[in-house]
Amino acid sequence: MLKIVVGHSDDPDSQGAITEVLEQCIQELAGMLPKAGLLFAAIDFDHASILQQINQTFPNLQLVGCTTDGEMSSIMGFQQDSLILTLFCSDTVEIFAGVGHHTEKDAITAAYQAVQQATDKNHAPTKLCITVPASYTSRGSTTSGEQILKGLESALGGNVPIVGGTAGDQFRFKQTYQFFGTEVFTDALPILLFSGDLYISHGVGCGWQPMGYKSTVTKAQDTVLYEVNGQSALEFYQKYLGDRQPTAEHPLYVYEGDSDRCYLRVPNTYDLEAGSINFLGNIPQGATVQLAEISRDQVIEASASSFKMALADYPGSEPEAVLIFSCCCRRWLLGTRAKEEYDLVKNSLPKMMPIAGFYTYGEFAPLQAQGCNYYHQETFVTLLLGTA
Known part of the structure; x- marks a missing residue:
């Protein structure tokens, strides 16, 4: 009981x-x-x-x-x-x-x-x-x-x-x-x-919708993402968002191995000089990631x-x-x-x-x-x- x-x-x-x-x-x-x-x-x-x-x-x-x-x-x-x-x-x-x-x-x-x-x-x-x-x-x-x-x-x-x-x-x-x-x-x-x-x-459940293609983290340490597919983290974001800055509306999907199961990481601050983004959680080096965008209904x-x-x-x-x-x-x-x-x-x-x-x-x-x-x-x- x-x-x-x-x-x-x-x-x-x-x-x-x-x-x-x-x-x-x-x-x-x-x-x-x-x-x-x-x-x-x-x-x-x-x-x-x-x-x-x-x-x-x-x-x-x-x-x-x-x-x-x-x-x-x-x-x-x-x-x-x-x-x-x-x-x-x-x-x-x-x-x-x-x-x-x-x-x-x-x-x-x-x-x-x-x-x-x-x-x-x-x-x-x-x-x-x-x-x-x-x-x-x-x-x-x-x-x-x-x-x-x-x-x-x-x-x-x-x-x-x-x-x-x-x-x-x-x-x-x-x-x-x-x-x-x-x-x-x-x-x-x-x-x-x-x-x-x-x-x-x-x-x-998350509800954020994936954007663009799955990519590979090529340089990261703890919560700081430096490079994705060999380009800086900021350049990776700008490819999809233009001049808009990384915010909670556009988190990063991190996939579990080769599966479709994934979890989200939220961008917090960024470094223009280094091109890096600090997230509110670890980003594993070598992980498969994908940018996400908010759909409030979803x-x-x-x-x-x-x-x-x-x-x-x-x-x-x-x-x-x-x-x-x-x-x-x-x-x-x-x-x-x-x-x-x-x-x-x-x-x-x-x-x-x-x-x-x-x-x-x-x-x-x-x-x-x-x-x-x-x-x-x-x-x-x-x-x-x-x-x-």
């Missing part, structure tokens, strides 16, 4: 919001005690007081969470400046939390810390890892999603799906917050590990494609809940149409079920069932949860 309940409030007052959220959850729990929780919170709440209130209501709850760039749920749909609490109850699924510290300095060690803390409480094989780590630190630099992913994969071992998203701060790009129990951090890696009688599936439709991909792969009869992790760039570029992403998922449900999610600064998910984990950008990730 797995029961998942959601509480959601747009009350701007922290005490008012958490009171409303807890009342909703308690009513839906109908006397059951939750094992674990996920908290998605807008940046301006008093997070410490909210965590204390949750702990007073549900002592020893395995709770993690983060700040967001927008929230969505089956209670209120798409919102900004709101608070969502998702609670998990089960007598057959074990869920334990862990947290690692100083991800900017050493994401690998932070991942090992988080996994060790969670697995010390439970030695059953892990079936799923949900993570909501730091993205921007107090100095405003990016925390490497790839390094976080590498650390978690190494610490977990095997082929454990890693799904989630990095914390946001409403496009201020100054400082995000992560939650663990009653603690608030600015450079941490919180995780929830699931084991036992758990069914899961996931889907990813970007919105990709949310439904992501859900349908997850539903087609779901191993049980019907899932019990949906978790969503969507990129902040999608929300920003879609503008007033952003709410259509959630609406398409809701309308695709085979039955009414709890939904919770947030807009992230980067997403984690495999590209396919039993596939390798990837760090994504400008992507809509759907996670379905249930039991036999």
